[in-house]
Amino acid sequence: MAKVNITINDRQVVAEAGQTVLEAATEAGIEIPTLCYHPALPPEAVCRVCVVEIEGQRTLQPSCTFPVSEGMEIKTHSPRVVEARRVALELLISDCPMDCTTCEMNGNCELQDLCYEYGVNPEEARFAGEKHEYPIDDSNPFIERDYNKCILCRRCVRACEYMNGVEAIGSLWRGFETKIGTAFDAGLQDSPCEFCGMCVEVCPTGALIPIERKGKGREWEFRHVQTTCPYCGVGCQLDLNIKDNRIVQVRSVWDGPANHGLTCVKGRFGFDFNESPDRLTRPLIKKDGQFVEATWDEALHLVASRLSEIKEKHGSDAIGVLSSAKCTNEENYAMQKFARAVIGTNNIDHCARLCHAPTVTGLVTAFGSGAMTNSFDDIAEEAEIYFIIGSNTTEQHPVLGMRIRQEVKERDAKLIVCDPREIPIADFADLHICQKPGTDVALLNGIMNVLITEELYDEDFVEGRTENFEELKETVLKYPPERAAEICGITPDEIVEAAHLLAENRPGALLYAMGITQHTCGHQNVLSTANLQMLLGNMGLPGGGVNPLRGQNNVQGACDLGALVNVYPGYQKVTDPAAREKFEQAWGVKLSPKVGLTVVEMINAAETGEVKAMYIMGENPMMSDPDIKHVEECLKSLDFLVVQDIFLTETAQLADVVLPGVSGFEKDGTYTNSERRIQMVHKAVDPPGEARQDWWIVGEVARRIGYDGLTYSSPKEIMDEAAPLTPIYGGISHDRLDTQGLQWPCPSPDHPGTPILHVGKFARGLGHFTGVEWQPPAEEPDEEYPLILTTGRVLYHWHTGTLTRRSKGLDAIYPEAVVELNTQDAAKLGIADGQIVKVTSRRGEVTAKVQVSDKPKPGVVFMPWHFAEAAANKLTIAALDPTSKIPELKVCAVKVEAA
């Protein structure tokens, strides 16, 4: 970078060309006050507080935007500058209510600080005049806007534009009447606002306050704990503000490696479930059909003795264990160890089975490693094109969605979205392909057909880095755009356009989620995504890759640490004698060589009596699994069910013993996010009542069964045991993770971690192409059930709703299930928007309010599955992908009628 010599306040300073005066001064240790400036936002120079005198400039210039140039002479605190600053501050407080004594931001208000610094006293105000008297806007559940304290610094507007990207707010009106608001000054809830809260985060005064924090404390009383968000797999770092053992506000961690300060509505405002009165505070034992509070000793003794009995009588494999993608790596390690070493079975699984089992099987086949290949940063910063298929990114991985949206807007990166619904990110797409659910293989084959027939693929990459291309070619040549388009219910042009966009814009990142995996052809779908990216040469480089987005905070880690039926921690096969021997030695017990039962298989086996008991930690199959009615019958036929959770979930209600665990805010440990980053989780508050650490509970059950190898003193101790046994985690320790975490593989304590997989060489050597034929879903619409039901999630809720339904704000803004129905279908059925409808499949029925729009494709019905009152999974089908055993949650046949 070229250097320029400048003079600031008679001091010689060497600055970098392209720097602003503010940056140069700050680097030189010269402080220039700022107000509208925020380091994470593009400067707008509206407050005029950072103005400086620059020799040769007629007027004062804002240092936050003015670039340095050779020989520039700058005065940062000349009388002229100070006078202008003072007047700006005087003007600002002339329109401020000056109610600092009751203002939430007292002590953290940047205007207050500057007035203090410049001695601006409202009592001596020279420019008193009309003050605005706006009513307080608390019309939404999250954010209170007090316009009277708004200084129009436009930080919130810029946050909305440059961080979130939806541009829900902007300046309204003109002159003194200018205010910040939504289009037509409607409430935020009637705007595109997603309540990510970044506006609140950057507000320098008390104009934007989280409703949840009001009256709960002043800045100087807060204790701060940095932790990893307990919601989705993005793994945002959060700064929890705590007073009196209560979380009162969540603030940004600007150097959070996955989120860089960004949050979504759940991370920012969805923490209040933690103090819900529904929290389990004591162990419960079911007596005569009723739960009765018990002591820990009683409950643990009962669990240990019943499990021992069943193991004794029916064998180890009569017991099934479900670990949890919501729990830490340490807890997952402990739980799988419990299943394997204490019970003696590989019947250990968790809900990754319901989301990314095909990712593991498919990507291992193609690349040799079953995880997201790239990092959020390189995808966001370097991809020339995003190919999003089967991922409602802005709702499910909102912070990543925000970043992609931003890149599309600011950097003009291209975006292709393939989804049967008009999902929000499709609004930003260059091309939205609205394929029929269950036709992804045909779509991807069609695109690859164009790439191959028009010779647009990366021949060098295919030649040098892959194998089995001929098989792929032979297969995709059977899918010319016309045929593929017909299967997908789209036009051939769309397929050709997608191929051309992908070929012209490289590198490109492919992102997918449940839309790809939750099919009976999930494994095949994943293989197809891998085929496409290898064909384009988009592998092993920044801005490329196949990027499965993991749904839960620690679904990656739960898999990594072996909460799977066929592998020990680090994907070491239970059928591999060497691996088994290693773990037998480490754990001091004989281990079963038999691959265990997966989630759905385990539950089915309960019905047949093959499985007699289950121990479920932090999972809720009564909401998350397909065909819930059947799940209920199965669980009820168990001899013994123990559920360990923080709430009495739909599943826990069926349990014989309920053990109260702790929430993500009440424990130490680690989560591994979607980009394979292992990050620290820190305990922020004490758990309620007698709730106990999950690893402690598992250890205590084990001890009572007679195994002492699970008695730990801390999660750190667990990681210290797990890491050396788990090659990809070999270099991980709590001490090393600090605030930035580490991305696996990280095989040794001196290894820096691996941001991008398959650089130069695939984990398996050569990338493997597989010719994949399209196959129809297990259940297709027919006369009786003429519509396709596809399920998914919404921005404001998470999974089975256990947490988010208990967050006041989240549940208020999205209180009930909706059935999304296409306008044409609604007209045919004579159903009006807002009507209550009955949705029926061969397995059950639910009733909910209908939302008629063009969001779903004609013939497609969408339902979120967060709502127990209208549980979408009563309708879904438990047909499994033969390879990965994932059920086909994304497609089943239903009918819709007025209720």
Added chain:
Amino acid sequence: MSKIRTIGELQRTREKIKSTIEEREKTTPKIMVGMASCGIANGAKEVWTAIQRKLEEDAIEANLVKTGCIGMCSSEVLVDIVKPGCPRISYKHVTPEIAEELIDDWVVGDDPRPDLALAVIDEKPFRDIPAWKELPFFAHQKKVVTHNCGFINPESIEEYIARDGYAALAKVFTNMTPEEVIEEVKNSGLRGRGGAGFPTGLKWEFTRKAKGEPKYLIANSDEGDPGAFMDRSLDEGDPHSILEGMLIAAYAIGARKSFIYCRAEYPLAVKRLKHAIEQAREYGLLGKNILETDFSFDIELKEGAGAFVCGEETALMHSIEGKRGMPRPRPPFPATSGLWGKPTNINNVKSYACAPQIILKGADWFSSMGTERSKGTMVYALTGKVKNTGTVEIPMGSTLREVIFDIGGGIEGDGKFKTVQIGGPLGGCLPEEMLDTPVDYESITETGAIMGSGGMVVADEGTCMVEFAKFFLEFSQAESCGKCVPCRIGGKRMLEILTRITEGKGEMEDLERLEELSKVMADASLCALGQLTPNPVLTTLKYFRDEYIAHIVDKRCPALSCEALVSFYILPEECEGCGICRRACPAQAIAGDKRMIHVIDQSKCIKCGTCLDVCPEPFSAVKKVSGKKIPVPEKPIPVGTWEPPTTADG
């Protein structure tokens, strides 16, 4: 008309059009109606319809055409008649009836009606009608930018071509490199006619040299000043000169795409510009490979949505981008990062309109007009209390006195000149002693006013300077985009102070506050709107400070204009008790009876001035005063019985 494919074809087309026009004028009378907004507002459409009907009914063969504004808006409706073999005669204040008379008397008959004529548009007088250049209004003008306004049909590209239109374009295509074009414009000394006066050629050079593609060109016609209509006159009167100037600029800087940003409140300007763009496209003068060259260029018209601040270049670009029109800090300047972050040249429409003539007649010709540093001419919209309002174009360096008294004909009615507000609402109010200031960028700036885009509002003695300043401030602060603090709140606070003063609630410290706020607004606002908003206040404080002090200290408005500070009295010596004022008073504030001296109840008076207006002139018994009381009886008393109270000194 088919496409003009080559430069040669353009020349042949010009010759053909010229001879067609000439042929026609040899045999057929031509009737031109001034159909710019000023004409239409005065009834030009009705006149047009009347002429059309008359020609039809009487089966008179004549060529009826529209033309733009020749500048003399106060004389609208203007109708010009060119009879074969006779010079063009311009008639003023034409009504449908007068139009019919003119057809009978002059088109058909042989009476040129000198009584209705304004002038002949010719070198010499004609049958008792003076030559236009003999009229002071025209004599002092030099028409460069507006040379076609009022002379051609603005909706006819043919007429533009006939008057050497697009010849400059042909010249740059055949004889000049882009660099040479820039050099020529630089040498001409042309400075930005939007008001800031930045050297146009230099700006083009910056944009040409800036890195980044594509490059954009923008013509600014977002003329928002109250009382300004120069751009509108040009847009409506000669749109092709703007287009040709833009083509030349685009060639010089290497732009292929451009926008004309015109305020939507100018529907006729928008219509004519759009029409001109379409015509130019049809003729192949816009679009791909213009005149068989490698040069391709197109223009899109973008209508503003009514924000004054969108005249500011960065706000204007935001508006084109579809964003709220708000200025952003510069640097980066548009030349390096403009529309969509690309190098962008933005000039006022009048600047572009100068370019073809500079190219055709040469830089020396252009720079021979004007002063040392301000070359060429300046177009002003002269308005207010002046006899001849209209669009005037003067060589740079003419004095304000020449403009107001020679061209404008002095103050309307019997009034006395008090001030001229120059440069629009962001300009300044200059007093009589500044009237000999030459109109050029530096001299005007020195006075505290600005050149602006060329608004000139003249006021007479009846104008209160505090109120006058307040009027402009009301406008500017309301039009603030609200982004930066000094402008948004500072403007409001200044307005509050001025309001206080006009209401007699001011204090002397208010003057310091005004000066302090003005200083900081000028020094620290983000854009010119905020920086210049204090100008009317600063200049009135500078040149008319006494008036402020009178308001504050004496609670008196010397111009008898500030409602809160004036009172109406019925002079007991003059009142004849006729009762007219009593009956007319809308507030029933006047007591009295026949032959009784009427008395205004000051507590009821709403200061509407009706009594003053209706009092019969022979009596003239109502008096408006400020800062003093006139002794009157407490109750009505018979006429003739009033005895004024004696004062101590008799």
